[in-house]
Structure formats: C-alpha cells, structure tokens
Amino acid sequence: MSNTKVESTDWREGKSLSECMMYTLKNEIKCDVTLRIGEDKTPVMAHKYILSTRSQVFHTMFEGPMSETGDIDIPDIDTKTFDLILEYIYTDSSNISNDNVENVLYAAEKYMLTNLKKACETFLKETLSSDVAAKYLDIAYQYHMDELKKLCVSYIKENTRNCLQSDYAVKLPKECIAIIMISDYLTCSETELCMFFMRWMEMQCQINNREPNGENMREIANKLLYLVRFTEVDMTYFSENVSKSGGLNSNEIISIYQSHFGEKNDLFPNQPRKPYGKKRFRSIANRFSDMHLKRSTKGLHALSFYTIRDVWLTGVVIGCPFVDWRKQSVSSCALKAELKVLSNNNSHVASSLKKFQLAEENGEMYGKCYDMILSSKLRISANKLYTCVLSMEIIKTTSVEYMCYVGTSGTQLTISDSVTVIFQNSSRSNAGTNIRQGQFAGLILDI
Incomplete structure (x- = not known):
C-alpha cells in the first residue's frame, strides 16, 4: 500500500465562507446574471440569489412582477465602485476611503444597502475636518444622514472661518448655505461671512453658466440675502464691495x-451672532502692572479702544474706590459707579452699574480692582472704535472724600490670548484718565 499523500484539489479547502463566496464570484462559478457596468457596459457576472438575498432592490429586479430578463445595464456606477459593492454583498466587508466614499454611498443608497450606508457615515464622521466639513454637510443633506448633518453643523459653527475657506464651501447648494447662515452662533465675523457669501453668489453664477452681475446674483441668492446681517458688516467693505455689486x-x-x-x-x-462652543473663553486685556491710591477727581473717566479681530466684551476692570474712615467723621457711605460703552457713532450700546458699600465695620472689602460686568455681552467688531465712560459719585452723604486706585505707565497696545487691543484717548475724559493712566485697568473679553 502506498503512503503517498494525496493533495486536495478542492478550491473550497481551507477557505472561509466569505472567501468561498468571492471565489465563486471571481471565477464565475454558477453565475446566472450578467450586469453591464458603467458607460462602456463592462460585463460582470454574478448570482441572482446572493444579490436578491442582500438587496431588496435586486430582489424586486429579479423576482418581482416586472422582473428583468437578460443582461442588466447599470450605467450610473463605474466598475471600480461596483466591484466594492459586490465585495460587500458577498463578504459583508467594506473598503471605504476618501477617494471612493461618495461613489460607494451613492450605490449603497441606490440598492438599499443600509449597513454599508452606515459604514460610509461612520467613515465621514471619523474623517471630518475643516477642509471637508462643507462637502460632508452637502453629502449628509443629500443622503438624509441626520447624525452626520448635526455633527457637520456643529463643527462648522466651531470652525466657521476655516470651513468657509475650503474650495467646496462656495459650491454648496442653497439649502446648506441656509443651514449655516441662519445660525446665531458662528466663529467668524459678519464681514468674513459676507465676503464668503459674495464669493458663493459669484460661483453659483459660474456653475449655472450665468454672468456674475448683480441681477443674477440676487436672483440666485433670493431669500438667502436676508440671512446676511449687513448691519454688522464693516462699512468700508460694504461700501467698496457689497453696495457696488448690484446684489x-x-x-x-x-x-x-x-x-x-x-x-x-x-x-x-x-x-449680532455669538461665538460658539468650546472656543469661547475669558481673557483680560490688562493695561497696568500695578495700581496706586490717588485722590479722586470729579468728572468723567473715558477711554477709547478697538480690536484687530471680532470679540465679545463681557466687562471692564476699574480701579476700586477707597474711603479712609479713620480720618473722616463718618462711619459709612456708599459710592455709585456707572459704566457706559459707546459705539463709534456715540450710541449707548452697553452698561453696568455698581454701588460700593464703604464703611467702618460693615463695609464690603474690595481689592485694588473690580470687574464691572456688563448687563449683556457686547459684540466688538474688528477695527471699530468703542469708548468706555465711567462716572463715580458718593451717595447718602456729600461730606466724604474718597480715594481711588489708579494705574500708571499704561500701555497703548495690549495683546491678550492672540487678541490685540489698541487704546486711544477720548475727548470725553475730564477726570485724568488717558492711555497712560487712569481708572480703566483692563477689558474682560470672550474669545
């Protein structure tokens, strides 16, 4: 008897189920349908039973009352993508990449391959970045992927400036532009948003083979025009660009x-829109390294400032009042400090009021500085001048002299957490406050 080992010639030997399935597909074993893929109608052999088992669309195609006979034409999917679809159908595995995710998603939607569509959505979520956020938002909108859409919207709100600079952003459809522009929370200035919107209208004219004139841009934008908050746009840019565009x-x-x-x-x-999400944090633009007591001066303390980028003003840091009660025949008194913030056209846009209780035993203890928090945050537009005006007066009695902590050797330019603040003297100031000294120790900003 021979001891020679007989090697198996069975192709199934040692293969998993998915490997066997792919072997029958690639070697056209028992295939019973020819699919002609792409514009050049490349023939691909497959199995009706397996296609029908995995896809309701294929089941209806082969088993329904209007079932197909003969070859099946699929001109809207290229062969490379369809190979990936067949691999998923036969093995339940997917090989999704940046290069193929859109095509795979289209095919998954067409053939109702729910799990493959979910795999595409997972891939898009995991690869979301500023370069592709606008593109992914459009994909999410097209394919009704609500979770991805919410994630994209949140990401764009947190990274608006960078997301709108991507090449795809100006190609977004109206519906996606509306989702972005309707928001009250974005991390870019209204001027930047307006600049983007102007570029978007021009690109839409180009996409639709229309001349980018005011009439066409207005017609394309339609109601979207009224989502731009033009009253918050820099007037120089508005005058030189928007007003002359014809839009x-x-x-x-x-x-x-x-x-x-x-x-x-x-x-x-x-x-005004508000900053969104995790990028918002508190910063104090300090003008002085130290504060010293100085006899108070009646009148108004005023100081102007502007910032290089848009920020939110939360409050103003002032020098605290002080009463040396041991030298005066009074056991208590109160002082009212009223702060107003004026815009560049002298309109009153924000305020804060504080009553300081100054007394022998019962008075409140204050440090050298006090944060006067505004009643509501004020959006500070880049390169626009604002003026802080402070008045202080003793109430309940008029016979008390008080001191104030005053800063000296102040800086005109302050850089705090990447925000540059430039201070200027104000003609409203008549109590000794200017860019070098005075009551305003700093600004409290939300960035």
Whole structure:
C-alpha cells in the first residue's frame, strides 16, 4: 500500500465562507446574471440569489412582477465602485476611503444597502475636518444622514472661518448655505461671512453658466440675502464691495447705512451672532502692572479702544474706590459707579452699574480692582472704535472724600490670548484718565 499523500484539489479547502463566496464570484462559478457596468457596459457576472438575498432592490429586479430578463445595464456606477459593492454583498466587508466614499454611498443608497450606508457615515464622521466639513454637510443633506448633518453643523459653527475657506464651501447648494447662515452662533465675523457669501453668489453664477452681475446674483441668492446681517458688516467693505455689486437694491443699501446712525432696520437681522462652543473663553486685556491710591477727581473717566479681530466684551476692570474712615467723621457711605460703552457713532450700546458699600465695620472689602460686568455681552467688531465712560459719585452723604486706585505707565497696545487691543484717548475724559493712566485697568473679553 502506498503512503503517498494525496493533495486536495478542492478550491473550497481551507477557505472561509466569505472567501468561498468571492471565489465563486471571481471565477464565475454558477453565475446566472450578467450586469453591464458603467458607460462602456463592462460585463460582470454574478448570482441572482446572493444579490436578491442582500438587496431588496435586486430582489424586486429579479423576482418581482416586472422582473428583468437578460443582461442588466447599470450605467450610473463605474466598475471600480461596483466591484466594492459586490465585495460587500458577498463578504459583508467594506473598503471605504476618501477617494471612493461618495461613489460607494451613492450605490449603497441606490440598492438599499443600509449597513454599508452606515459604514460610509461612520467613515465621514471619523474623517471630518475643516477642509471637508462643507462637502460632508452637502453629502449628509443629500443622503438624509441626520447624525452626520448635526455633527457637520456643529463643527462648522466651531470652525466657521476655516470651513468657509475650503474650495467646496462656495459650491454648496442653497439649502446648506441656509443651514449655516441662519445660525446665531458662528466663529467668524459678519464681514468674513459676507465676503464668503459674495464669493458663493459669484460661483453659483459660474456653475449655472450665468454672468456674475448683480441681477443674477440676487436672483440666485433670493431669500438667502436676508440671512446676511449687513448691519454688522464693516462699512468700508460694504461700501467698496457689497453696495457696488448690484446684489442689493437702493432701499436696502440706504437702510443699512441708516442703521449705522442708530435708525432701526427692519429688512435685515440686527442681532449680532455669538461665538460658539468650546472656543469661547475669558481673557483680560490688562493695561497696568500695578495700581496706586490717588485722590479722586470729579468728572468723567473715558477711554477709547478697538480690536484687530471680532470679540465679545463681557466687562471692564476699574480701579476700586477707597474711603479712609479713620480720618473722616463718618462711619459709612456708599459710592455709585456707572459704566457706559459707546459705539463709534456715540450710541449707548452697553452698561453696568455698581454701588460700593464703604464703611467702618460693615463695609464690603474690595481689592485694588473690580470687574464691572456688563448687563449683556457686547459684540466688538474688528477695527471699530468703542469708548468706555465711567462716572463715580458718593451717595447718602456729600461730606466724604474718597480715594481711588489708579494705574500708571499704561500701555497703548495690549495683546491678550492672540487678541490685540489698541487704546486711544477720548475727548470725553475730564477726570485724568488717558492711555497712560487712569481708572480703566483692563477689558474682560470672550474669545
């Protein structure tokens, strides 16, 4: 008897189920349908039973009352993508990449391959970045992927400036632009958003083979125009670009100019957008390294400032009042400090009021500085001048002299957490406060 080992010639030997399935596909074993893929109708052999088992669409195609006979044409999917689809159908595995995810997603949607669609959504979530956030938002909108859409919207709100600089952002459809622009929470200035919107309108004209003139841009934008908060846009940019583009009519342009002089605007949203999410944090732009006591001076303390980028002003740090009760025949008194913030057209845009209780035993203890928090945060637009005005007066009695902590050797330019603040003297100041000294020790900013 021979001891020679007989090697198996069975192709199934040592293969898993998925490997066997792919072997029958690639070697066209028992295939019973020919699929002609792409524009060149490349023939691909497959098994009706397996396709029907995995896809309701294929089941209806082969088993329904209007079942197909003969070859099946699939001109809207290229062969490379269809190979990936067949691999998923036969083995339940997917090989998704940046290069193929859109095509795979299209095919998964077409053939109702729910789990493959979920795998595509997972891949998109895991690879979300500023370069692709706009593109992924469009994909999520097209394919009704609500979780991905929410994630993209949140990401764009947190990284608006970078996301809108991507090449795909200007190609977004109206519906996606509306999702972004309707938000009250974005991390870019209204001027930057307006610049992007102008580029978007021009690109949409190009996509639709139309001349990028004012009439066409207005027609394409339609109601989206009224999501831009033009009253918050830098007036220099508005005058030199927006007003001359033809996208707005004369009444709209006039109303925007008038809004900058305090008149109510009913055509466009007036509420400034707010910073969004984790990027918001508190920063104090300090002007002085130390504060010293100095006899108070009656009048107004005023100081102007502007910032290089848009920020939110939360409050102003002032030098605290002080009463040396041992030298005066009074056991207690109160002092009222009133702060107002004026815009560049001298409109009153924010305020804060504080009553300091100064007494022998019962008085409150204060340090050298006090944070006067505004009643509501104020959006500070880049390169626009604002003025802080502070008045202080003794109440309950007029016979008390008080001292104040005052800073000296102040800086005109302050850089705090990447925000540059430039201070300027104000003609309203008549109590000794200027860029070098005075009551304003710093600004409290939300970035």
